[in-house]
Amino acid sequence: MASSHRQTRSDSAQYCVITAPFGRLGIGTELVDDSLMLSKIDYLPATAQLMSPKNHLAKEAEKQFRAYFKNPDYQFDLPTKPAGTEHQKKVWAAVQTIPVGKTKTYGDIASQLKSGARAVGTACGANPYPLVAPCHRVVSAKGIGGFMKEDAPGLYRQIKIWLLKHEGVL
Numbered sequence: 001m002a003s004s005h006r007q008t009r010s011d012s013a014q015y016c017v018i019t020a021p022f023g024r025l026g027i028g029t030e031l032v033d034d035s036l037m038l039s040k041i042d043y044l045p046a047t048a049q050l051m052s053p054k055n056h057l058a059k060e061a062e063k064q065f066r067a068y069f070k071n072p073d074y075q076f077d078l079p080t081k082p083a084g085t086e087h088q089k090k091v092w093a094a095v096q097t098i099p100v101g102k103t104k105t106y107g108d109i110a111s112q113l114k115s116g117a118r119a120v121g122t123a124c125g126a127n128p129y130p131l132v133a134p135c136h137r138v139v140s141a142k143g144i145g146g147f148m149k150e151d152a153p154g155l156y157r158q159i160k161i162w163l164l165k166h167e168g169v170l
Helices: 002-012 056-070 086-095 106-113 117-125 155-166
Strands: 014-020 023-032 035-044
Touching: 014 056, 023 056, 035 056, 035 155, 086 106, 086 117, 106 117
Parallel strands: none
Antiparallel strands: 014 023, 023 035
């Protein structure tokens, strides 16, 4: 019996890569206290090798992401593995209250949480669940701002632009 439990545990932790309109999306799942949870979401370039979802949560995540890509008003309902510091959790929770089609500045979130704008930016850059906790809706006071620790016009910034256009912001 114990070996079958180990087998279930190893089968449940997996990573898959699916197509996205802006490239690829990596989805990690993991068994946490006997519950399968999303462990991370990665934005990947279009050249990343596709890997099919194998467990039920990865398949459900793929279904929900595809629904969002068709309709930006889609509301995610995915269990996420607890992650981050207390400050990061507060930032990610605040970000989840920003409605589709709207943005807030790093300073807005910082004022709301009695924090600093840089600390909010750092927390957004460390977000393990982009899209679910939509840090792309947080922008600088002078424009789009950096994204995921990258200030130059690179992959992550292009994804942020795509997401904001998809949601009708740009």
